């Protein structure tokens with residue numbers, strides 16, 4: 119799968135811009151704040167129907183404009199796809215594939231697989247569980263339509279259950295029957311999501327361990343476990359047990375919305391003991407392993423968006439990483455860097471087809 123060209127209109131700091139890409143490696147260089155990350159985000163947006171940074175669309179549209187539009191020309195095996203996103207914040211967004219609009223955005227997810235790595239991803243290890251669940255959800259949504267369907271169902275019910283709990287707290291009443299009905303409806307999507315997350319982690323973990331060893335040159339041992347209360351007891355038992363707590367706190371305190379991944383380095387929690395370079399290696403291995411799984415499941419090379427990945431990595435790790443990217447027959451890659459020289463030096467070492475883009479919007 120390749121993105122041949124993209125056209126941006128009113129997307130973040132781009133009033134209008136077009137780029138024609140190389141099928142292999144694209145290096146996007148420029149000073150801070152020029153729009154390198156924004157360009158990667160526009161590619162991500164076309165593939166996933168939203169910004170990678172969980173931004174509401176009104177923050178994506180260029181300041182003082184009321185719409186944005188993205189047009190991407192993709193090649194998927196031997197078929198051409200023109201993807202167009204037309205977005206007016208506050209209105210239903212339109213995504214068209216070869217001039218046909220999707221009824222639901224959900225139909226689009228997973229057709230154009232993409233993996234993006236950004237500097238902030240180290241928060242996956244260092245911060246709360248939300249980012250790690252997002253990683254699982256992003257991965258599984260692209261891999262499995264049923265997962266996304268059940269996830270949407272679960273969250274809609276969770277919202278209703280929480281609203282009811284809040285209402286009861288306010289009115290100082292409690293309808294056990296209604297809460298139990300919500301729990302019963304949530305049990306099925308919860309179980310499906312739990313099983314699918316468990317299966318995904320089981321497939322992803324060996325890849326992750328292998329890749330971490332390759333990137334770090336086997337300098338340290340890491341591990342990861344999927345943590346979910348559903349592995350201890352069934353959903354109905356858990357919600358009944360937590361009913362009193364839910365009533366007092368006026369929110370649903372158990373369920374798959376509390377799941378987590380626990381990462382360890384040399385048997386200690388990663389978040390407390392990893393160095394910055396180790397964290398970066400960890401992020402790379404996490405996402406590269408996802409790339410591998412998407413690639414084998416989808417039978418195509420996802421687009422790989424690497425934002426500022428060389429920063430904080432020592433020379434050895436950069437070399438290991440690039441060798442890995444090139445040896446593994448990774449498809450189309452987009453790399454951003456503020457140091458043009460660093461990118462040029464790296465490319466010289468590897469004989470790979472590429473294109474360089476210098477982003478300088480200071481004159482615009």
Ligand SMILES: Nc1ncnc2c1ncn2[C@@H]1O[C@H](COP(=O)(O)OP(=O)(O)OP(=O)(O)O)[C@@H](O)[C@H]1O
Pocket residue numbers: 129130131132148149150151152153154155156157176177178179180181456
């Ligand atoms: N909705 C928007 N409208 C206009 N400008 C925006 C919008 N959103 C972000 N920007 C601007 O885009 C610029 C940041 O672009 P981006 O993050 O892509 O830079 P970068 O080249 O990746 O920089 P760095 O090297 O620091 O990572 C900032 O100047 C920011 O103000």
Ligand SMILES: [Mg+2]
Pocket residue numbers: 154155156425426454
């Ligand atoms: Mg950036």
